[in-house]
Amino acid sequence: MKDVIAETIDAILSEVNAISLPGPGYTRPSYSPLESEAHRVIERRAGALGLTVSRDAGMNLFARLPGRDRTAPALFVGSHLDTVPMGGAYDGAAGVAGAMALAAAFVERGETPPVDLVVTVTRAEESTWFPVSYIGSRAALARLKPEEFEARRSDTGRTLAEHMRDEGGDPEAVLRGPGLPPAQFVEIHIEQGPILDTAGEPFAVVEAIRGGVRYRNAQIHGVWAHSGGAPRKGRADAVFAFADLVTAMDRIWGGELSSGRDLAVTFGRVDAASGEHAFAKVPGELGFCVDMRSTDDAELDRALSLFHEACETVARARGVRFDLGTLSRSRPAVLSEGLIGRIADGAARLGMGPRRMVSGGGHDTAAFRQAGWEAMMVFIRNWDGSHNPREGMNPADLAEAVRSLAASWGDPQGRA
Numbered sequence: 001m002k003d004v005i006a007e008t009i010d011a012i013l014s015e016v017n018a019i020s021l022p023g024p025g026y027t028r029p030s031y032s033p034l035e036s037e038a039h040r041v042i043e044r045r046a047g048a049l050g051l052t053v054s055r056d057a058g059m060n061l062f063a064r065l066p067g068r069d070r071t072a073p074a075l076f077v078g079s080h081l082d083t084v085p086m087g088g089a090y091d092g093a094a095g096v097a098g099a100m101a102l103a104a105a106f107v108e109r110g111e112t113p114p115v116d117l118v119v120t121v122t123r124a125e126e127s128t129w130f131p132v133s134y135i136g137s138r139a140a141l142a143r144l145k146p147e148e149f150e151a152r153r154s155d156t157g158r159t160l161a162e163h164m165r166d167e168g169g170d171p172e173a174v175l176r177g178p179g180l181p182p183a184q185f186v187e188i189h190i191e192q193g194p195i196l197d198t199a200g201e202p203f204a205v206v207e208a209i210r211g212g213v214r215y216r217n218a219q220i221h222g223v224w225a226h227s228g229g230a231p232r233k234g235r236a237d238a239v240f241a242f243a244d245l246v247t248a249m250d251r252i253w254g255g256e257l258s259s260g261r262d263l264a265v266t267f268g269r270v271d272a273a274s275g276e277h278a279f280a281k282v283p284g285e286l287g288f289c290v291d292m293r294s295t296d297d298a299e300l301d302r303a304l305s306l307f308h309e310a311c312e313t314v315a316r317a318r319g320v321r322f323d324l325g326t327l328s329r330s331r332p333a334v335l336s337e338g339l340i341g342r343i344a345d346g347a348a349r350l351g352m353g354p355r356r357m358v359s360g361g362g363h364d365t366a367a368f369r370q371a372g373w374e375a376m377m378v379f380i381r382n383w384d385g386s387h388n389p390r391e392g393m394n395p396a397d398l399a400e401a402v403r404s405l406a407a408s409w410g411d412p413q414g415r416a
Contacts (some may be wrong), residue, residue, distance in 0.1 A: 003399075004101070004104045004105055004108040005101040005102075005104070005105050005399045005402050005403065006101075006147055006180050006395065006396070006399050008045075008097065008100050008393050009094075009097045009098065009101050009398055009402075010102040010395060011095065011394070012041065012042070012045065012093075012097040012100055012101075013089065013090075013093055013094070013097050014083060015041045016038045016041055016093050016096070016097075017089045018346075019034055019037050019038050019041070019094065019399065020027065020034065020083075021034065023086065023389065024086055024389040025086035025087050025088060025089075025334060025388065025389030026083050026087055026088065026089055026389070027083055027084075027086055027087065028081060028082050028083045028084050028205065028297055029082065029083075029085075029129050029153070029155065030057075030082040030123065030124035030125075030126055030129040030130060030135065030141060030153070030163070031071070031082075031123060031124055031129075031153070031160070031163035031164055031166065031169075032082075032163070032232050035081055035082045035123065035124075035166070035167070036059070036067055036168075038081040038093075039059075039061050039081060039123075040168070041120055042061060042063065042081075042096060042100065042121050043061060043063070045070070046063035046100065046103070046119060047063075047349075049063075049065075049100075049103060049104055049107050050065075050107060051063040051064055051065050051103060051119065054328075055168075056139070056140055056174075056180075057139070057166065057169055057170040057171075057173035058123060058136055058139025058140055058144075058174050059136075059164065059167050059168055059169040059175045059383045060120070060121065060122050060123055060137070060139065060140045060171050061120075061121040062076075062118050062119070062120055062121075063100075063103070063118065063119040064116055064117070064118045064119075065103050065106060065107070065113060065116065065117040065118075065119075066112070066116055067112060067113040067114055067115040067116040067117060068112050068113070068114055068115070069114060069115050069242070071186055072114075072115045073115065073182065073183040073374070074115055074116035074117070074118050074183045074184065074245075074370075075113070075115055075116070075117050075118065075121060075175060075183070075184045075185075075186065075409060076118045076183060076184065076185045076186070076374070077096070077098070077099040077117065077118070077120060077185075077186045077187075077188070077190055077405070078095055078096050078099040078118075078119050078120030078121050078122070078123035078187065078188075079095025079096050079099070079103055079113075079120075079122070079187050079188060079364070080092040080095075080096070080121065080123070080124075080126070080364065081093055081094075081096055081121055081137065082123065082124055082125060082126050082129070083126060084126050084128045084387045085128065085155075086388070086389055087126075087386075087387050087389070087391070088121075088151045088355070088387070088388060088389055088390065088391025089391055089393075090190045090380075090382065090391045090392075091190060091192075091254075091365050091386050091391060092125060092126075092189070093190070094188065094189065094380060094393055095187055095188035095189050095396055096119070096121050096142050097398065098188040098380075098398050098401060098402050098405075099188065099355060100119055101317075101398075101399070101402045102117065102119075102321070102402050102405050102406060103117055103119050105402070105406050106406075106410060106411075108364075109187035111141050111410050113409055113410055114409060114410070115184075115409075117409075119184070122136035122140065122364050123135065123136030123139070123167075123169075124135045124136045124160075124271045125137070125160045125363070125364055127328075127362075128154065129150055129153050129154055129155070129190065130151045130152070130153055130154075131142075131216055131326075131328055132148045132151045132160065132328075132369035133328070133330040133362060134330070134362070134364055134366065135148075135160065135288045135369075136364070137364035137368060138367050139169075139174045139364075139368040140179060140180050141179040141180055141275045141367060141368070141371045142174065142175070142176075142178055142179025142279075142365070142377040143179065143371060144175065144179030145258050146175060148160065148250070149161040149164075149171050149175075150347065152405075154206050155167075162290045164275040169227045179275070179371075179411040180412040181241045182371065182372045183372075183373060183374075184327065184336075184339060184373065184374045184375070184379065185364075185365060185368040185369075185373050185374070185375040185376075186343070186375070186376060186377070186405065187341065187363055187364060187365040187375075187376075187377045187378070188378045188380065188391050188398070188401060188402075189359075189377060189378070189379060189380065190365060190379070190381075190382035190386060190399070191204070191330070191357075191379040191380065191381060191382045191393065192359075192361045192382070192385065192387070193360060193361060193384035193385070193386075194383070194385075195357060195380060196355075196381040197381050197382065197383045197392075198394045199355075199388045201350075201354070201355060201381060202380070202381050202394075202396075202397035202400045202401070203354055203378055203379060203380050203381065203397055203400060203401040203404075204356065204357050204378070204379045204396075205340050205343055205344055205355075205356055205357075205378060205379075206335060206356075206357060206358065206359045206365075206376060206377035206378070206379055207334070207337075207340055207356045207357070207358065207376075207377065208261070208295045208332065208334050208335060208359070209295075209334070209335065209359045209361075209362060209363055209365060209366045209377070210264070210293040210294055210295050210298060210357045210358065210360050210361070210362070211294065211295075211297060211330045211331045211332035211362070211366070212291055212292060212293040212294075212300070212328070212329065212330050212362060213292050213294070213300050213303070213304050213327060213328075213329050214289065214290065214291045214327070214328045214329070215289060215290050215324045215325055215326075215327060216289045216325065216326070216328065217287065217289065217325040217326070218287065218288050218289060218290065218322065218323065218324045218325055219237040219285065219286070219287050219288075219324075219325070220241050220283070220285070220286045220287075220288070220320050220321070220322055220325040221238070221285060221320060221322075221324075222236035222237055222238035222240055222241060222282075222283065222284045222285065222286075222320040222321075222325060223235070223236035223282070223284050223319070224276070224282060224283075224284035225281070225284075226238065226280065226281070226282070227279075227280045227281055227282055230282050234319070235282055235318075235319070236282075236284070236319040236320050237281045237282050237283060237287055237318065238272065238284055238285055238286035238321075238374045239272055239311060240287075240318060240321060241314050241315070241318040241320045242272075242288060242319065242395075244314045244317065245310055245311065245314050246267055248304065248305065248310040248313070248314065249265050249267075249290075249310060250265070250349070250391075252265075252303075252306050252307075252310065253265040256299070256302075256303065260295055261294070261299050261302075262294045262295045262299060262358070263292065263293070263294050263299055263303055264292070264293045264294070264341060264360055265290070265291075265292050265303070266291045266292075266293075267288055267289070267290050267291075268289050268290075268291055268296075269288060270286070270287070270288050271286065271288070271289070272285070272286045272287075292304065292307065293360060293362075294332065294357075295334075295358055296332060296333045297331060297332055298342070300329070300332075304327075311324070313322050313340055314342065329365070330362050330366065331367035331370060332366075332368055333365065333369040333375075334367065334369075334378050335369060335375055335376040335377065336369070336374040338374060339374050339375070340356065340376050341378040342408050343376070343378065343404060343405065343408050345408065346404045346405065346407035346408030346409075347404040347407070347408075348402060349407045350404060351408055352400070352404065354378075357379065359377060359379070361386070363377060365377050378401050378404075378405070380393055380397050380398050380401055381393065381394065381397045386411050
């Protein structure tokens, strides 16, 4: 029997990942011609299935398969097709392939879904390009702020508004709204950690998404000095100051976890290698970014306060000055219990019992949930982490998750 789910997954992943800047890995910048070309792959394939394709003012793509009850809230399923620089083959793309496979399964067996099924491909999910969270999904929901359109892309220096217009979007129309009305959203995504792979489990349901506070362009200002001539006492060494800050935050992080609080702390970029640095110099400047995440908004406030206190302590002890720059923030999201239960029930009909877990990374699902939608995620087993060229995923695991979705909204056997 033809396995339309597996065939669709393989075909879409192959076509989409053929579109990239040179490697290693895969690079499709947000609001770039490459991201648009990847969207056109889905448009062509959705059209061939008979789905109706549309785009909103933010250039998000929606491919609709009509359901039996056209008045009930539609089921939107999908993810994104932009990547981080030199990312992997599956972050985002797997979710779009899974959504298309679900639609193809309904079409192949001639079954009408209970409500409209909308394959959803958002733009600009990866905030590495623009310092704004969930750009495409928030554009679809008319929740972007005017000043966010002035954010500049990291590689070009041009604004979000300019790049959106280049790809056919209309920033003014995004701001006018009204945006999509509340419905249901399910995002399929690879897990971005080792839990499922270690446990030998193909997929899981996600019950919450961590929010985050980030300083993307922080600086430590010390004093340049001769590496042999400057005594230890009196140095204002930016590198030693940074080491003290990292040590302090590691201690704080451990304490928060020991107290039962949810927190993750990451220093993701460290730059002490400008042209002014040299072998025989005490470093007077250092740049860094810090990213703190939690499922609890109050814990993010607490972590931010503790971080500021640590910076003040280090500044006094080391004689340096911190310039943290602009703070960006995304809110945590507790996902929809009804949708989680429905998908778990569908999996149970197929003899599977997916675990419940938390997402450490931010995802478009959080934006939909915060806009009042019923929303949840399905994680697919992945090895070698995420946001790197070595992302690993067995397409058979994704197919299993899609069959569970099919069993939740259609054929109880989840058949293709």
